[in-house]
Amino acid sequence: MKNGIAYIRVSKARANMITQDTQLEKIEQYCSLHDIELLSTYMDLDFSGRSTNRPDFQKLFYDIENDNIDVDYLLVYKLDRFARSVNDFHEYMDILDKHDINFVSITQHFDTSTPMGRLVRNILVDFAQFESEMVGERVRDNMLQNAQNGVWNGGPVPLGFSLNEDEKGPNIIPNGRAKDIIKFYNWYLESDGTIRNNSMRANKQRIPSSTGSVWNPNQMSRILKNPIYCIADKESIKYFEDQGFEVLNKQANDGKRGFIRYNRRKPTGTTSVVRDKSKWLIAVAEHEGIVPSELYIKAQKKRDKRKNKPVRAGTGKSLLAWLTKCSKCGRAMTYSYSYSKLADGTKKRYNYYKCRGKQQQGTITCEGQTVKAEQLEKVVLNKLHSLCNDNDFLNGSRGKINSLSEHINQLKEQRKEINSKINQLISEEENLINTLKRSNSERLLVIIEEKVEELNKSRLELEAQLEEIQTQLLDYEAEEYNKQIILSHLRDFNNSFDSMSFEEKREFLQSVINKIIYNEGDVKLELFFS
Numbered sequence: 099m100k101n102g103i104a105y106i107r108v109s110k111a112r113a114n115m116i117t118q119d120t121q122l123e124k125i126e127q128y129c130s131l132h133d134i135e136l137l138s139t140y141m142d143l144d145f146s147g148r149s150t151n152r153p154d155f156q157k158l159f160y161d162i163e164n165d166n167i168d169v170d171y172l173l174v175y176k177l178d179r180f181a182r183s184v185n186d187f188h189e190y191m192d193i194l195d196k197h198d199i200n201f202v203s204i205t206q207h208f209d210t211s212t213p214m215g216r217l218v219r220n221i222l223v224d225f226a227q228f229e230s231e232m233v234g235e236r237v238r239d240n241m242l243q244n245a246q247n248g249v250w251n252g253g254p255v256p257l258g259f260s261l262n263e264d265e266k267g268p269n270i271i272p273n274g275r276a277k278d279i280i281k282f283y284n285w286y287l288e289s290d291g292t293i294r295n296n297s298m299r300a301n302k303q304r305i306p307s308s309t310g311s312v313w314n315p316n317q318m319s320r321i322l323k324n325p326i327y328c329i330a331d332k333e334s335i336k337y338f339e340d341q342g343f344e345v346l347n348k349q350a351n352d353g354k355r356g357f358i359r360y361n362r363r364k365p366t367g368t369t370s371v372v373r374d375k376s377k378w379l380i381a382v383a384e385h386e387g388i389v390p391s392e393l394y395i396k397a398q399k400k401r402d403k404r405k406n407k408p409v410r411a412g413t414g415k416s417l418l419a420w421l422t423k424c425s426k427c428g429r430a431m432t433y434s435y436s437y438s439k440l441a442d443g444t445k446k447r448y449n450y451y452k453c454r455g456k457q458q459q460g461t462i463t464c465e466g467q468t469v470k471a472e473q474l475e476k477v478v479l480n481k482l483h484s485l486c487n488d489n490d491f492l493n494g495s496r497g498k499i500n501s502l503s504e505h506i507n508q509l510k511e512q513r514k515e516i517n518s519k520i521n522q523l524i525s526e527e528e529n530l531i532n533t534l535k536r537s538n539s540e541r542l543l544v545i546i547e548e549k550v551e552e553l554n555k556s557r558l559e560l561e562a563q564l565e566e567i568q569t570q571l572l573d574y575e576a577e578e579y580n581k582q583i584i585l586s587h588l589r590d591f592n593n594s595f596d597s598m599s600f601e602e603k604r605e606f607l608q609s610v611i612n613k614i615i616y617n618e619g620d621v622k623l624e625l626f627f628s
């Protein structure tokens with residue numbers, strides 16, 4: 099009897115997915131029919147639909163290449179569970195060939211242990227590629243069709259909405275968490291409202307994020323931007339048109355619906371990039387909106403202002419906006435640029451950060467200083483790099499989190515003690531009252547009443563203390579959470595920073611750096627850890 103292993107991949111994001119159970123069942127049937135003993139199964143559940151992470155797939159090939167498994171067959175349900183491109187397929191097939199493992203795609207009836215199977219395999223792979231391109235086209239057509247009608251086009255359901263189980267009506271409906279969304283917009287518009295403060299505040303109040311865990315600035319940023327929440331009316335439609343969007347399905351506007359944004363991301367291989375804005379489409383949606391247009395537009399304007407404030411129109415962007423402070427006067431050093439003419443007559447652009455104290459208030463407040471942007475950015479990133487590799491720093495940070503945790507435990511201990519004291523007082527009171535019931539003496543009555551009052555007073559004091567501890571606990575726990583997030587960000591820094599988009603880089607830096615103090619060539623980094 100021959101033996102085999104199965105690889106199963108389920109993409110949760112697809113509407114017509116075939117469950118892992120079905121796939122396994124079919125593979126088992128195939129095995130029993132062909133006298134193959136199924137030794138084990140590797141399985142990836144892909145929730146993003148992008149299938150960039152296939153840990154079990156990688157493990158499978160690790161095991162094959164290291165001869166951890168010795169089998170005759172690798173079985174999959176369908177080719178597209180296994181490979182995503184011709185190159186992909188050939189690469190893995192070579193490895194299988196090298197280890198004498200035959201490949202079977204059970205629903206496509208081919209088995210590479212036969213010459214015919216090998217031929218079919220090559221043809222199939224080419225067709226799979228062709229098909230995936232065709233499907234891509236179809237999806238795009240479909241999406242445009244949906245856009246005309248404002249139908250939400252699938253994927254993870256945004257926070258604040260639930261899938262509508264009802265066949266009729268829109269496919270998503272606002273749920274109980276819609277009030278959180280409105281809250282976030284209002285917070286953001288407060289004078290100290292920033293994306294970062296919003297996420298910290300949400301964590302402090304224990305409002306779970308879209309993924310059910312703690313908030314990070316990226317998630318918060320998406321919530322504050324997504325037109326799906328904005329109620330469509332004359333003002334918001336005009337706002338989007340002014341922004342250069344084409345707004346579809348305008349005739350459906352009834353002052354209640356939200357918007358749908360289409361065509362925003364362009365798939366490129368395994369990842370996707372944000373498309374050029376002019377290609378974006380927005381449609382008045384089928385679903386009900388959540389955030390009043392006025393609130394939504396105000397939030398967008400604040401974002402734009404924050405984004406552009408230190409930058410003059412068309413000057414490009416600064417990575418360290420809002421972070422750099424002048425050591426002499428404490429003011430923000432804003433980003434700017436100038437041109438200078440080189441010897442050959444060409445113009446060269448210089449970007450720099452500059453303290454404007456001098457310019458605005460004269461030398462009394464600050465004599466002013468300037469640093470080249472590239473230079474400052476390089477120093478800051480280098481410092482961050484070495485911090486992230488610095489075990490003392492990492493251990494120190496961990497230590498800070500640990501001492502927070504210790505403090506939290508102490509508070510919990512205190513809370514426990516107070517609670518038991520309160521319980522003790524309550525039972526004393528009860529005892530006294532029971533004694534009272536059994537006695538007829540006037541004098542005793544007075545004494546007991548006094549005693550009960552005294553107990554009551556101490557109980558109220560304890561309860562006030564309990565409340566105080568409770569508030570402190572929330573604060574400390576939120577801080578512990580936030581520090582843990584920052585630390586995990588820092589750990590990721592070396593791996594992921596280079597692959598981030600500009601916006602992501604800036605948000606990352608803003609999430610870990612409190613401020614950068616610049617002093618005549620000397621740069622001091624203050625992280626959110628000190």
Ligand SMILES: [Zn+2]
Nearest residue numbers: 424427453464
């Ligand atoms: Zn200054």
